[in-house]
Amino acid sequence: ELWENRSLYLAPLIVAGVQVLGFGVFAFGLPARRRAALLLDPVHQRAAIESPYDIAAIMLIFTAFIVAVFYCLDALYGERRDRSILFWKSLPVSDLTTVLSKAMIPLVVLPLIIFAVAVGTQVIMWLDSSVILLLNGMRPATYAQLPLFQSWLVLIYGLVALALWHAPIYGWLLLISGWARRAAFLWAVLPLVTLSTIEKVTFQTSYVGSFLRYRLLG
DSSP states (O other), X not given: OTTTXXXXXXHHHHHHHHHHHHHHHHGGGHHHHHHHHHTSOHXXXXXXXXXXXXXXXXXXXXXXXXXXXHHHHXXXXXXXXXXXXXXXXXXXXXXXXXXXXXXXXXXXXXXXXXXXXXXXXXXXXXXXXXXXXXXXXXXXXXXXXXXXXXXXHHHHHHHHHHHHHTHXXXXXXXXXXXXXXXXXXXXXXXXXXXXXXXXXXXXXXXXXXXXXXXXXXX
């Protein structure tokens, strides 16, 4: 799956590269911002120093969701379209094993990739900021100001929770991917939009729409 779908790791790496480059430009003004942050109370000081690292993790998590959605839509649909599913059928592997291998990508493999990329990105950002601050006669952030190990534990929890929270979405997309003969994205979205619209027009309620928003963003 990783060999056939290189976007699973290329997309997070590209986003991480853009963030590192952006932080490199941001770091030129870091000494002045750090002096201003040191005048704040410890809570706001920590929040100001942590902010770029939190943004980097959030952007990678958002990237993971987008990649997972398009992967699930194409996981079975693409193989039926180009007939590479015949390769799976030629192996002594059950359909259940095949589908589970694809379900494990958004639920297990992609979160692990995102965690590794996020940790690497934040370490590079910390090294970059430390060099800039040392060259300007300032101390790098202490662990109390930037608890990276604690934030990585929170990141692991967040990735696990989000994978479980979005599991029904991935299941629905895999179902459509295995069923739709064409336009898998439209078949995945239109029934939900149609159901929400019919409810609104007929009953003047929005329970379906609220549930979908809650499942996507809750």
